[in-house]
Amino acid sequence: xxxxxxxxxxxxxxxxxxxxxxxxxxxxxxxxxxxxxxxxxxxxxxxxxxxxxxxxxxxxxxxxxxxxxxxxxxxxxxxxxxxxxxxxxxxxxxxxxxxxxxxxxxxxxxxxxxxxxxxxxxxxxxxxxxxxxxxxxxxxxxxxxxxxxxxxxxxxxxxxxxxxxxxxxxxxxxxxxxxxxxxxxxxxxxxxxxxxxxxxxxxxxxxxxxxxxxxxxxxxxxxxxxxxxxxxxxxxxxxxxxxx
Amino acid sequence: xxxxxxxxxxxxxxxxxxxxxxxxxxxxxxxxxxxxxxxxxxxxxxxxxxxxxxxxxxxxxxxxxxxxxxxxxxxxxxxxxxxxxxxxxxxxxxxxxxxxxxxxxxxxxxxxxxxxxxxxxxxxxxxxxxxxxxxxxxxxxxxxxxxxxxxxxxxxxxxxxxxxxxxxxxxxxxxxxxxxxxxxxxxxxxxxxxxxxxxxxxxxxxxxxxxxxxxxxx
Numbered sequence: 001x002x003x004x005x006x007x008x009x010x011x012x013x014x015x016x017x018x019x020x021x022x023x024x025x026x027x028x029x030x031x032x033x034x035x036x037x038x039x040x041x042x043x044x045x046x047x048x049x050x051x052x053x054x055x056x057x058x059x060x061x062x063x064x065x066x067x068x069x070x071x072x073x074x075x076x077x078x079x080x081x082x083x084x085x086x087x088x089x090x091x092x093x094x095x096x097x098x099x100x101x102x103x104x105x106x107x108x109x110x111x112x113x114x115x116x117x118x119x120x121x122x123x124x125x126x127x128x129x130x131x132x133x134x135x136x137x138x139x140x141x142x143x144x145x146x147x148x149x150x151x152x153x154x155x156x157x158x159x160x161x162x163x164x165x166x167x168x169x170x171x172x173x174x175x176x177x178x179x180x181x182x183x184x185x186x187x188x189x190x191x192x193x194x195x196x197x198x199x200x201x202x203x204x205x206x207x208x209x210x211x212x213x214x215x216x217x218x219x220x221x222x223x224x225x226x227x228x229x230x231x232x233x234x235x236x237x238x239x240x241x242x243x244x
Numbered sequence: 245x246x247x248x249x250x251x252x253x254x255x256x257x258x259x260x261x262x263x264x265x266x267x268x269x270x271x272x273x274x275x276x277x278x279x280x281x282x283x284x285x286x287x288x289x290x291x292x293x294x295x296x297x298x299x300x301x302x303x304x305x306x307x308x309x310x311x312x313x314x315x316x317x318x319x320x321x322x323x324x325x326x327x328x329x330x331x332x333x334x335x336x337x338x339x340x341x342x343x344x345x346x347x348x349x350x351x352x353x354x355x356x357x358x359x360x361x362x363x364x365x366x367x368x369x370x371x372x373x374x375x376x377x378x379x380x381x382x383x384x385x386x387x388x389x390x391x392x393x394x395x396x397x398x399x400x401x402x403x404x405x406x407x408x409x410x411x412x413x414x415x416x417x418x419x420x421x422x423x424x425x426x427x428x429x430x431x432x433x434x435x436x437x438x439x440x441x442x443x444x445x446x447x448x449x450x451x452x453x454x455x456x457x458x459x460x461x462x
Contacts, residue, residue, distance in 0.1 A: 048367075048368060049367075050364055050367060050368070073370050073371075073372055074370070076367060076368055076369065076370040077369070077370035080368060080369065081364075081368040083361060083364065083365065083368075085361055087359075087361040087362060087364060087365035088365070089362065089365065089380060089384075090384070091383050091384055091387070100369065100379065101369035101370065101371075104371070104375055104379055105369055105370040105371055105375070106370075149369065150368075150369075153369055153370070
């Protein structure tokens with residue numbers, strides 16, 4: 001449902017993505033891995049138009065992603081995003097954060113939304129924290145609220161931009177297990193930029209290895225992570241699984 | 245001592261009438277400058293050069309002219325091009341225009357101080373520009389802007405004394421007239437100063453309270 005065709009992106013004269021071909025099918029969990037600066041986050045952000053791109057194209061179903069066209073707003077309601085730094089609205093409670101999109105963007109009835117939002121917060125294990133403001137929540141809790149906020153839009157897919165990178169180590173697990181639940185119980189289509197190789201191995205159907213603006217290798221998660229063919233992939237995996 | 249009290253009593257009604265006019269000028273100019281300031285800030289942060297650049301020019305122009313000159317210009321020059329204004333109207337417009345620049349810059353700084361991640365979050369749930377502004381940016385900018393906005397309000401209140409030069413009979417003007425007719429400079433100007441303090445001190449306290457209770461992100 002998400003398709004990249006020879007997509008190119010540069011910041012000024014610096015080419016970040018140099019012709020990406022990739023596809024994420026409905027119900028798939030695809031992990032995007034690669035060294036920092038390889039363009040992973042940028043690639044993700046081109047899908048919902050947070051970044052414009054210069055060449056080739058990105059398609060969501062039959063719709064062309066073009067950040068300069070009004071259709072981008074509809075695309076963003078179809079493809080939600082979870083950010084590295086959560087980006088919850090600090091002046092609203094957890095529940096209000098989750099209700100914001102459905103009420104103001106999808107124009108749904110507040111009473112219905114409240115019920116659904118409560119159910120979503122329960123689903124991510126935050127029943128007790130519905131009335132809490134983000135500042136009083138831990139990083140892991142904030143990220144779970146952010147996942148509930150993304151789910152509240154009833155998206156066709158969710159993009160995760162390094163969802164555990166800003167978390168203290170002991171909170172990584174709670175977020176990953178919520179994500180795993182989404183993948184396994186609800187067949188949510190997910191594209192995840194991550195450094196959690198373990199998560200990729202257990203949850204992802206496929207892994208894309210991005211290196212220097214190109215997809216250097218792709219394949220079924222276990223196969224690619226256990227027996228990488230590309231030398232750069234081998235080198236990268238060696239470094240992230242055995243640091244220093 | 246007795247005569248001091250009785251003199252003060254006789255000045256009181258005149259100064260209080262001036263005080264009310266000071267409050268009226270300040271409130272009217274505050275409304276005008278806040279609305280205009282918001283417009284300047286929106287245009288300048290619109291990301292559309294055709295809107296942002298002219299706004300910047302207007303703001304820089306107005307900021308570069310002393311309030312007194314702006315007041316004279318509006319009160320004396322406008323009638324020559326067929327726009328007749330009462331002294332009160334001219335005073336409110338002059339103060340409002342000048343302060344709209346300060347307040348607009350304050351608002352702009354507040355809007356720009358909102359974490360860009362917030363705008364991305366708003367975009368990521370499909371919010372358009374206007375909705376993002378209304379639901380995400382402005383509520384957060386409000387908290388950031390509250391302390392400097394309060395400062396502007398107090399300065400505006402004090403600068404409202406400048407409209408006395410175009411014969412608006414506000415507190416300072418009344419004081420000057422009283423003093424020149426009674427030669428009782430000490431009593432009159434002490435009373436004028438105290439009356440201003442009666443407004444500015446509660447305002448400052450009120451702002452500190454708001455800052456302490458709303459200024460921080462919860």
